[in-house]
Amino acid sequence: MDDEQMERLRAAVKGCETSVFWHPSRTPVEVLRRLADDAEALDVQQWDVYAERGPVAQVETQVAELLGKPAAAFFPSGIMAQQAALRVWCDRSGSRRVAIPDTSHLLEHEDDGPRRLHGFEFEHLTRGRTTATADHLRGLSPGLGAALVEMPLRDAGCMLPPWDDLTALSAAARELGVPLHADGARIWESQPYYDRPLAEIAAQFDSIYVSFYKGLEGLAGAALAGPEDVVDEARRWRKRMGGTLFHLTPFAVSALAGLRDRLPRMGEYAAWARALATEASAVGLRPWPEPPHTNTFLIHAEGEEDAVTERLISFMERERIQPCGGWWAADVPGFVVTEVAVHDAALEHDPAQVAAWLLDVTRG
Structure with missing residues (x-):
C-alpha cells in the first residue's frame, strides 16, 4: 500500500x-466522561497511590478470585507484567532459558526488550500455527528457567489447544520442574471454548497474565496472577521497571467496568x-x-x-x-x-x- x-x-x-x-x-471526551460515570457507579472514593489501595487493590482482588490464584498485581502494561513474571521464575531456577512460541508477542513486538533487559535466552516451544503439547516441552533440553504459552495463539487466528493437550502440558511442566506461564491477554475470550470456570483454566499454569484493554475495553493495563511470593517479587520488578505510577486509578476503574460489563x-x-x-x-x-x-x-x-x-x-x-x-x-x-x-x-x-x-x- x-x-x-x-x-x-x-x-x-x-x-x-x-x-x-x-x-x-x-472521542477522548466521551471515554473520560464514561470513566467518571463508572467511577461513580462503582463507588470509587479513594485514589490508589503508587499502585496500592483504592481501585487498584479492588482489581487485584477480583482477578485473583476469578482466576483462583492466591494473589494478583496490577501492571500498566502486559509487556511489563510478562517480563516481570519470567524474570522471577528464571531468577529462582538460575536459568535464563525460556521456551516460547516463535510467534509470541515477546519475540515479535517488544523490540528485543526481554533479551536486552533481562538476558532471556528464548527457545522455540512451537513454530507457526501449532499449539503447545507435552511432547513439545519434553523435546527441549533440560534446564529451562520457564515456559510460556499464548492463550490463545493470536497470530494463528487465536487457536487454543484441546483441553486434554493443555492438561497434559501442565502435568509435564510439573513433572519436569519447569514453571509454566500463560500469556493470557485474551484468556477472558478463551473461556467459552473450554466451557469451564476461569479458575480451572488458570489452574493449569503457575502464573498467568491478563489484559484489560482488549476484550474488556479498558483504557490500558494488565494483571499478573500466581503464588503470593511470586507476585510479591514481580511487584518489586514492577517498581524497578517504572510501573508504579503515582496514580493508576483511571486504568483500574476502566478494568473494573470491563470485568462488570464485558466479561459476562x-x-x-x-x-x-x-x-x-x-x-x-x-x-x-x-x-x-x-x-x-x-x-x-x-x-x-x-x-x-x-x-x-x-x-x-x-x-x-x-x-x-x-x-x-x-x-x-x-x-x-x-x-x-x-x-x-x-x-x-x-x-x-x-x-x-x-x-x-x-x-x-x-x-x-
Missing part, C-alpha cells in the same frame, strides 16, 4: 458512521463469531480456525492486497460502514487475509449481512 492509498483509507475510516469489529470509536458477554461474542464463520464459509470465504476458537479469528479470500484495499476504501466511502479492518497478503500466493474481532459493535449486525459485505470487499 502506497502513502496515497493509506491516506485515502484513513479518510474513509474516519468518514464511516458505524463499524463491525473491535470496539466502537469514541464473552459467550455472546464467541457465538456471533461462529455464526459469521459459518456464513463466510457459505459464500466462499475461508475462516481460520473453523469454527473459531474465540471471538477473534482470520478470514482468507482470493485476491491481491492493493485491489482488495481499493475495494474496501470504495465500500466505506459509499456505505459509510467499516465492515472490517485491513487486508494483507496471506502466506499462500493469490490470497489475502484479515483478522476480525467480535465485540459489542458486531452484535448489532446480522452475520449473513457482514459476510456479504466481506465478499463484496474481496471480490467486488
Whole structure:
C-alpha cells in the first residue's frame, strides 16, 4: 500500500458512521466522561497511590478470585507484567532459558526488550500455527528457567489447544520442574471454548497474565496472577521497571467496568463469531480456525492486497460502514487475509449481512 492509498483509507475510516469489529470509536471526551460515570457507579472514593489501595487493590482482588490464584498485581502494561513474571521464575531456577512460541508477542513486538533487559535466552516451544503439547516441552533440553504459552495463539487466528493437550502440558511442566506461564491477554475470550470456570483454566499454569484493554475495553493495563511470593517479587520488578505510577486509578476503574460489563458477554461474542464463520464459509470465504476458537479469528479470500484495499476504501466511502479492518497478503500466493474481532459493535449486525459485505470487499 502506497502513502496515497493509506491516506485515502484513513479518510474513509474516519468518514464511516458505524463499524463491525473491535470496539466502537469514541472521542477522548466521551471515554473520560464514561470513566467518571463508572467511577461513580462503582463507588470509587479513594485514589490508589503508587499502585496500592483504592481501585487498584479492588482489581487485584477480583482477578485473583476469578482466576483462583492466591494473589494478583496490577501492571500498566502486559509487556511489563510478562517480563516481570519470567524474570522471577528464571531468577529462582538460575536459568535464563525460556521456551516460547516463535510467534509470541515477546519475540515479535517488544523490540528485543526481554533479551536486552533481562538476558532471556528464548527457545522455540512451537513454530507457526501449532499449539503447545507435552511432547513439545519434553523435546527441549533440560534446564529451562520457564515456559510460556499464548492463550490463545493470536497470530494463528487465536487457536487454543484441546483441553486434554493443555492438561497434559501442565502435568509435564510439573513433572519436569519447569514453571509454566500463560500469556493470557485474551484468556477472558478463551473461556467459552473450554466451557469451564476461569479458575480451572488458570489452574493449569503457575502464573498467568491478563489484559484489560482488549476484550474488556479498558483504557490500558494488565494483571499478573500466581503464588503470593511470586507476585510479591514481580511487584518489586514492577517498581524497578517504572510501573508504579503515582496514580493508576483511571486504568483500574476502566478494568473494573470491563470485568462488570464485558466479561459476562464473552459467550455472546464467541457465538456471533461462529455464526459469521459459518456464513463466510457459505459464500466462499475461508475462516481460520473453523469454527473459531474465540471471538477473534482470520478470514482468507482470493485476491491481491492493493485491489482488495481499493475495494474496501470504495465500500466505506459509499456505505459509510467499516465492515472490517485491513487486508494483507496471506502466506499462500493469490490470497489475502484479515483478522476480525467480535465485540459489542458486531452484535448489532446480522452475520449473513457482514459476510456479504466481506465478499463484496474481496471480490467486488
